[in-house]
Amino acid sequence: MFIKEKQYIDTVVLPLYPVSFGDDIKQAVGITEFISLLSVQLERQFKGRLLMLPGFSYLKNANEDKLVSDIKHWETELMSQGFSHVFYVTSDSNWKIHEGNLEGDLIWLPSLPLEHMEEKYKNQILEDQVKQLLNLFVRKWQNNE
Amino acid sequence: MSKNRVSRRQFLNYTLTGVGGFMAAGMLMPMVRFAVDPVLQHKGESDFIPTKQKISEITEVPTRVDYTFEQVDAWYTSEVTGSAWVYRDENGEVVALSPVCKHLGCVVDWNSDESNPEHFYCPCHGGLYTKDGTNVPGTPPIAPLDVFPIQDVDGYLHLGKAEPRKGA
Ligand code: FES
Numbered sequence: 001m002f003i004k005e006k007q008y009i010d011t012v013v014l015p016l017y018p019v020s021f022g023d024d025i026k027q028a029v030g031i032t033e034f035i036s037l038l039s040v041q042l043e044r045q046f047k048g049r050l051l052m053l054p055g056f057s058y059l060k061n062a063n064e065d066k067l068v069s070d071i072k073h074w075e076t077e078l079m080s081q082g083f084s085h086v087f088y089v090t091s092d093s094n095w096k097i098h099e100g101n102l103e104g105d106l107i108w109l110p111s112l113p114l115e116h117m118e119e120k121y122k123n124q125i126l127e128d129q130v131k132q133l134l135n136l137f138v139r140k141w142q143n144n145e
Numbered sequence: 146m147s148k149n150r151v152s153r154r155q156f157l158n159y160t161l162t163g164v165g166g167f168m169a170a171g172m173l174m175p176m177v178r179f180a181v182d183p184v185l186q187h188k189g190e191s192d193f194i195p196t197k198q199k200i201s202e203i204t205e206v207p208t209r210v211d212y213t214f215e216q217v218d219a220w221y222t223s224e225v226t227g228s229a230w231v232y233r234d235e236n237g238e239v240v241a242l243s244p245v246c247k248h249l250g251c252v253v254d255w256n257s258d259e260s261n262p263e264h265f266y267c268p269c270h271g272g273l274y275t276k277d278g279t280n281v282p283g284t285p286p287i288a289p290l291d292v293f294p295i296q297d298v299d300g301y302l303h304l305g306k307a308e309p310r311k312g313a
Binding site: 008009044045046047048049097123134138141 | 147226246248249250251267268269270285
């Protein structure tokens with residue numbers, strides 16, 4: 001589908017997944033779970049306009065400048081492929097600092113401790129988050145039209 | 146001694162074939178079951194998925210009804226959620242429309258676009274459908290929304306597999 005309908009798919013999303021084996025291992029895993037659940041929903045809702053990339057995993061203790069330049073690399077490639085909207089989704093607050101350096105839009109969401117939640121609440125909460133996220137995308141699209 | 150006395154050779158032959166036969170059957174039966182089971186299973190259960198929506202509570206306003214079912218992807222079973230837009234038409238008949246846009250598959254929303262009230266609206270490329278699911282010409286979709294066959298099971302709405310309709 002992507003190849004045929006490329007003209008309609010102008011948005012690409014790259015989830016950013018921190019990986020850590022140190023003390024913050026739990027936190028990193030939580031973030032990854034949360035963001036990947038959200039991405040699945042997002043992809044389902046906006047299938048026809050958005051390309052969801054497999055996440056970008058990086059070591060939490062890696063050099064930050066190096067990370068930023070890696071991401072910028074992705075960015076240049078994606079933009080040259082004709083995507084007019086590039087989004088990053090993450091719960092890792094470190095990216096906030098580098099937001100200004102990135103061309104694409106950084107969507108930072110506070111990660112929620114899903115593992116302690118009942119299935120029902122979990123779905124409810126995810127749904128709320130997804131709704132907000134959807135709005136954000138729609139608004140972005142409208143602004144650029 | 147009687148004539149039909151079983152000789153040692155015959156006795157061994159009988160017992161060995163008997164035991165061998167059992168063993169072969171023991172091995173073959175599961176194989177046959179494996180081969181036949183999926184076919185049998187599919188016929189056994191109905192393809193309708195239950196929802197929590199009471200039929201009596203459905204109004205003329207399209208409402209989102211969610212359902213979950215189990216989907217098997219190779220070895221991986223997952224819970225999949227889906228939804229339908231459900232309402233009563235002018236004749237009081239319950240209608241359940243698939244929310245999947247017929248253009249490229251985004252999820253459509255009821256009444257969410259201010260300039261097009263009382264329509265199903267697709268945020269991706271501005272696809273529009275009237276309340277009965279017919280695509281509005283001039284917008285990207287080229288077919289009406291799929292329709293779920295419905296069943297009333299003890300007052301609750303059950304949904305079948307969404308089916309396409311003819312284009313407008
Ligand atoms: S996917 Fe709905 S209008 Fe393109």
